[in-house]
Amino acid sequence: MSSTDDKTRGTTNDAVGKVKQVVGAATDNERLEAEGKGQEAKGDAQQALGNAKDAVGNVLNNVGDALKRAGS
Numbered sequence: 001m002s003s004t005d006d007k008t009r010g011t012t013n014d015a016v017g018k019v020k021q022v023v024g025a026a027t028d029n030e031r032l033e034a035e036g037k038g039q040e041a042k043g044d045a046q047q048a049l050g051n052a053k054d055a056v057g058n059v060l061n062n063v064g065d066a067l068k069r070a071g072s
Contacts, residue, residue, distance in 0.1 A: 003053035010046030013039050 020036025023029070 003050040003057070006046050006050030006053065010043045010048075010050060013043030013046060015043070017041070017043055 017036045017038070017040030020039060021033050022036075024031070024033030024036055
């Protein structure tokens with residue numbers, strides 16, 4: 001899965017989780033509220049994974065560029 005996919009799914013899970021928390025709190029549904037917190041945490045983790053993939057890709061690109069310059 002690409003970093004963009006991870007970040008998109010993370011954003012979606014984050015938003016849905018927040019909505020579940022609000023609805024759960026408004027209806028005194030503790031299960032739904034807890035489920036929302038879990039889904040929000042999952043979304044945060046997915047976004048972090050996408051950001052980490054981007055960071056690793058940037059490092060590899062920088063290393064490749066440095067090796068090309070060194071070989072010139």
